[in-house]
Amino acid sequence: MKKRLVQTPWFYWLVLVIALELIAISVNFFYAPINIAAGGATGLAILLDAAFGINRSLTVLLINLLMILAAWLLLDKKTVKNIIYGSFLLPMYITPSQKIIEDNLLAVIVGGAVFALGVAALYRINASSGGTTVPPMIFKKYFHINPAFSLLAIDMLVTFFNIFVSGLNAFFMASFSLVITSIVMRYTEAGLDHKYQIQVMSQTKLPEIKKMLESEDHAMTIFNVRGGYSANEKELLMAVIDNQSYGPLLAAIHDIDPDAFIIASNVVKVHGGTFGI
Numbered sequence: 001m002k003k004r005l006v007q008t009p010w011f012y013w014l015v016l017v018i019a020l021e022l023i024a025i026s027v028n029f030f031y032a033p034i035n036i037a038a039g040g041a042t043g044l045a046i047l048l049d050a051a052f053g054i055n056r057s058l059t060v061l062l063i064n065l066l067m068i069l070a071a072w073l074l075l076d077k078k079t080v081k082n083i084i085y086g087s088f089l090l091p092m093y094i095t096p097s098q099k100i101i102e103d104n105l106l107a108v109i110v111g112g113a114v115f116a117l118g119v120a121a122l123y124r125i126n127a128s129s130g131g132t133t134v135p136p137m138i139f140k141k142y143f144h145i146n147p148a149f150s151l152l153a154i155d156m157l158v159t160f161f162n163i164f165v166s167g168l169n170a171f172f173m174a175s176f177s178l179v180i181t182s183i184v185m186r187y188t189e190a191g192l193d194h195k196y197q198i199q200v201m202s203q204t205k206l207p208e209i210k211k212m213l214e215s216e217d218h219a220m221t222i223f224n225v226r227g228g229y230s231a232n233e234k235e236l237l238m239a240v241i242d243n244q245s246y247g248p249l250l251a252a253i254h255d256i257d258p259d260a261f262i263i264a265s266n267v268v269k270v271h272g273g274t275f276g277i
Contacts, residue, residue, distance in 0.1 A: 012127075020089055022118030029099075031107075034099065034107055036173055039155020039158040039181075042056070047161055067131055068084055090129050108173045108176060108177035115181055119181075121188075152182045195242055197238065197264070198246075200238075202256075206237060212253075213249075218239050222237050
C-alpha cells in the first residue's frame with residue numbers, strides 16, 4: 001500500500017526541523033527581546049531570564065527532561081521518541097535573538113502566529129518540541145481534550161507570572177498573543193478551505209432540485225428517510241458545496257420550491273470524493 005506523504009521519513013524530518021525553527025524564531029525574535037512570556041517552557045525561560053538572569057536554554061533543557069520523563073510514563077514509545085527529537089533539536093541555542101519589530105503589540109501578534117504554526121505542524125506529525133506541549137498530548141490521549149484548548153489553559157497559567165516580572169501590561173499582551181496562537185492553531189489544524197453541507201427535503205420538487213445540482217456539477221448523496229411526525233417515507237438530498245456557491249444555490253433551490261426544507265452546516269474539511277485529499 002502506498003504510504004501517505006506524512007508517513008515518509010524525509011517529510012517527517014523536514015516538517016520537524018521547520019516547525020522547531022518557527023518556535024525558536026517566535027521566541028528569540030518576538031517574545032524574548034521584549035520580555036513577554038506567552039506560555040510554555042520558553043515562556044518560563046524568558047521569565048527566569050528577565051527576573052534572575054538564568055540562561056534561557058538551560059531552563060528549557062531542564063523542563064524538557066521532566067516532560068520526557070512524563071511522556072515515557074504516559075505516552076507510547078514512538079511518541080516519546082518524537083518528543084525526544086523535538087526537545088533536543090529545538091534550535092534556541094543557535095537561532096539569534098534580536099528585536100526585529102519595534103511595536104510590542106505587533107510583535108506579540110506575529111510571534112503568536114509563528115509559534116502556532118510551529119506547534120500545529122508538530123502535532124500534525126505526532127511530534128512535540130517538549131516542554132508544556134507534552135501535557136496536551138497526554139490530555140488528548142486520556143481525556144480526549146483538544147490540544148489547542150489544553151495548551152491555551154497551561155500557557156495562561158505561565159502567562160499570569162508576567163504580572164510579577166514585567167507588569168500588568170506585559171500580562172495582557174501575552175494573553176492576547178495566546179488567543180492569536182489558539183485561533184491560528186485551530187485554523188492550521190482544520191484548514192482554511194471550509195465548506196457548507198446542505199440537506200434538502202422537498203415534498204414535490206426534489207427531482208427538479210436534483211437535476212439542478214447535477215447541472216451545476218455539485219456532488220450529492222440521496223438518503224431514504226422517514227418523517228418523524230407523519231412516518232411517511234421520503235428522500236433527503238445532501239450536498240457539499242464551496243462557500244461562494246452557498247448563497248446562489250439556496251436561491252436556486254427556493255426558485256424551484258419556495259417551501260423546500262433546508263438545513264445548512266459548516267464543514268471543516270472534506271477528504272476524498274470531489275473535494276480534498
